[in-house]
Amino acid sequence: MNAPQPAMDKQIHPQGKFKLSVGQHSVAGRKAQNEDAIGIRIPDGNLLSTKGAAAVIADGVSAAEAGKEASHTCVSSFLSDYFSTPETWSVKQSGAQVLTALNRWLYSRGRGFNDNSKGYITTMSTVIFKSHTAHIFHVGDSRIYRLREGTLEQLTTDHSTPVSQDHAYLARAMGLDVRLDVDYQTAPLQSEDIFLQTTDGVHDVLGPHAIQHILEAPGITLDKRCEQLVEVALHKGSTDNLSCQLLRVDELPDAQVDDVLNQFSQLQFPPLLEPGMSLDGYRIMRELQGGTRSHLYQVEDMASGAHYCMKTPSANFARDPVYIDRFVLESWIGSRINSPYVVKVVEPHRPKSCLYYLTEYVQGMTLSQWMREHPKPAVEEAVFLIDQIARGIRALHRRETLHQNIKPDNILIDGNGQVKIMDFSACHMAGIAETATPAQGNLTPGSASYFAPEYTLHKTTNYRADLFSLAVISYEMFTGQLPFGGVLEHCKSQRDFLATSYTHSYKLNPLVPHWIDCALKKALRFEEERRHGDVAEFVYELQHPNPRYLEYHQRPLMERDPLKAWKIIAGILALSQAASLILLLR
Structure with a gap:
């Protein structure tokens, strides 16, 4: 009889020696619907080096009318938009700008409610692993913990104010105010670090010792540990939605990966391109537009034969950091618009050797x-x-x-x-x-x-x-x-x-x-x-x-344009008087 095999975690190591194991679990608990949202994204290829891996947890405010939509929007949009930001941007800049845009959207949607506290409101906590650093963005009362060498540490601070022994209200949240105040911090990573993200349905009833005991349980997967955290919290009387995520750093990438990041932040301007030349596997077919600020070319992917438009910056601005930042921002804005009536920005299949971006070619x-x-x-x-x-x-x-x-x-x-x-x-x-x-x-x-x-x-x-x-x-x-x-x-x-x-x-x-x-x-x-x-x-x-416009043109001229009507009347009177004068003179 075969011996039972030990449970295995979901290991993800898309590039080099960077290895992560992940698990997550979310339930409605004793509530009718689950207003929590969770998500993890670990990309492949260069994107893992330039943007990292991200985990997001959000808890829609139950008192708000659209808490569930707010939490799900935050998780899905952040995991999409963050990885669409320019490769040259830092994690802090990328995260802050995506979160600010998200908050503005939630707040604007919530303005339809009479009470601002009844709109699209949610907590949100995010941890991004990039190279040897964890980047943490946090607003609300969800939490992020780190378990390292037998010590469990809460890395975030709850943005809530207690009003009684059993109740507190959120002082900060996504969608609560047009201005967003997000806590941002970094923490160095070590192999075997375990990061835990929870909503208040879990950590409000489980103390640090109970949480650590489950996290250190031998022989079970991270998914199973998440399920145990939820089950124990429910057993202890949790009345809220319950969600948690676990991410374990199994192996860090080589330190030299930072050299790749520096390369992207210092991309050179491409030379002036001519038909027949090639750049990063794209053959230049013809110049579509040239100017003092940029150049636009029709190019062909030499591998697939597909045609694109390539936009390159003008060498006149090679030493202008504001222009360079604007050019990079331009491609990111375009990549966020998904409409058949807007030209689509195309993600290149190969690393860039210089600064440019691609769009679909429209004939x-x-x-x-x-x-x-x-x-x-x-x-x-x-x-x-x-x-x-x-x-x-x-x-x-x-x-x-x-x-x-x-x-x-x-x-x-x-x-x-x-x-x-x-x-x-x-x-x-x-x-x-x-x-x-x-x-x-x-x-x-x-x-x-x-x-x-x-x-x-x-x-x-x-x-x-x-x-x-x-x-x-x-x-x-x-x-x-x-x-x-x-x-x-x-x-x-x-x-x-x-x-x-x-x-x-x-x-x-x-x-x-x-x-x-x-x-x-x-x-x-x-x-x-x-x-x-x-x-x-x-x-x-x-x-x-518009019936009002039709009615307007059917109204008498005196009502539609009194000044014009009086001018016409005055003109007619002047002509009649002139005619009378001529007759008298005869």
Whole structure:
């Protein structure tokens, strides 16, 4: 009879000598639903060296209306977005910016509730293993412990204030306030270190000695130890959801792995590329666009034959750290947008030898070219394209990102009529802006002919700025001309803008219905609060006649435009008096 085999932990060692064993467990306990969320991600290849391995635990606040959605969003989004941050960013910078963006999203969603404490609120604790260091991000009252050489140490501090013997309230949490205060610390790693993450359903009823006793139990897997922690906590009367994670460092990578990290943070600018040259396994087919700030090439993957666009920085800025940071940030922002109406940033399959990024290659034409070929298109065809552009803008806005450079040259149309927005160089991301990234503070929006007046007047901008740009493009598509006689780029002050005159689109193109012109005029208001609420509302009014606009044009001229009516009356009276005078003189 064979002897029983010892239980084995799930060992993960995707690169070199770096070996981890992991386990986790989560149950609803005595509650109707489980508002906890847990997740572990250990990537393969260079990503393990540049970003590390991450474990996240979150406990949705039961008193909040959307605690479960908040906790699950935090875990899934962090494990996705953190590993999409630029390789040149530190763990602290990457984690802080992702957490800030997440908090802004949760807080904005929670503003729909009358009581701020009833929104999308959750605790969140994260440990990231990178090289020989553990990086810890913590907000709320979940906990992270470390067991080393027989000593269990609590590494985090609970952000809660007791109000009685049995109750406490959270002083800090994700989604609780627009400003996020996260505890960040680092701890050196040693082989055989065990890290434990728990929600309060476990550690509120289990003391340190009971926890350590289970962690040191011989002959059982980390998964089984997690299950035992939960079972014992339930037996001791826990009334909350119960979740825990265990990560054991079985073997650390060689110290030389830090050299790889330095290499990524000091990537050189590529040379000026020409057709026929190759870079990191990509053959340069042709230059698509060249300028003083960047270069864009069509390239072919020499291994797969797939075609991509490669964007490289300009050598003019090789010594400009703000430009370099902005260029790296540009690719990361693009990688977070997943929409068929936005050009997709592609993750390269091979290590980079220099600074660049790849996007999908779209075979077609820009909207500028399309408008030259279709100077006055059918209204339905223009609305069809405008709707697609708006969908792309909405995808950016859902990620709290302003494009800030919506113009015809940055909109591609493929052979099937599919629209794709490109160029993330001017994008403004709310969450990243809060962390005071230097690159965010030096942004210049796009072409003055298309951007909203609030940029020129240095006012606060929001999503309606992109709406204004879309309205300018829409007007141009319908009429073949820019609104306000094309003078917006020359306006430098409030007085300049007020001196402009709007020309009705149906006067330049009689096929444009009056109600569409009303929608255009509203979206082109210089005061952003007088525009539509968002691009979706604007497009809806292009597709569905607004009864108010129809009623407006059916009202007498004296009600619609009293000044114009009186001018006409005065003109008629003047003519009649002149005619009477002529008759008298005869």
